[in-house]
Amino acid sequence: MLKRIHVAVGIIQSGDTILLAKRHGHLHQGGKWEFPGGKVEPGETVAMALARELKEEVGLEIHGCTPFMELAYDYPDKQVFLDIHLVNDFSGDAHGAEGQEIAWVPMSELSQYSFPDANRPILDKLLGLNC
């Protein structure tokens, strides 16, 4: 039985655009576009993990976030629990702090990007919000 990995995920919004980052090829789900985030470490709250990961991965300081969705998904090789938050209060200029490609993508273009399979319900809800 694999241990389910708790992941803090941020949907970072600026106007009508959302920040995506491309996972490095060698990683789990490599080559796919993701919402920045990462594993909640022992002793951390999700909010702490989200703030740490967004600083480490895209160089942003977050000042507030709102719960958006929780999602359990079983990949053949990994079980994840995605704890997804909307972030629209932040400072700094986003950059790929780990050498990854990033993009601010208009909502209307999100469906053109390839995401990990777990993300389907996130996209459905986000695009639904846009109606």
Ligand SMILES: Nc1nc2c([nH]c(=O)n2[C@H]2C[C@H](O)[C@@H](COP(=O)(O)OP(=O)(O)OP(=O)(O)O)O2)c(=O)[nH]1
């Ligand atoms: N950040 C993020 N992870 C996602 C998304 N969708 C999805 O299935 N995942 C999965 C991929 C990974 O198995 C896991 C995230 O873990 P990770 O490997 O990026 O964790 P991390 O940033 O802490 O990286 P590391 O320190 O272990 O290298 O969640 C998403 O939209 N964003």
Ligand SMILES: [Mg+2]
């Ligand atoms: Mg990560």
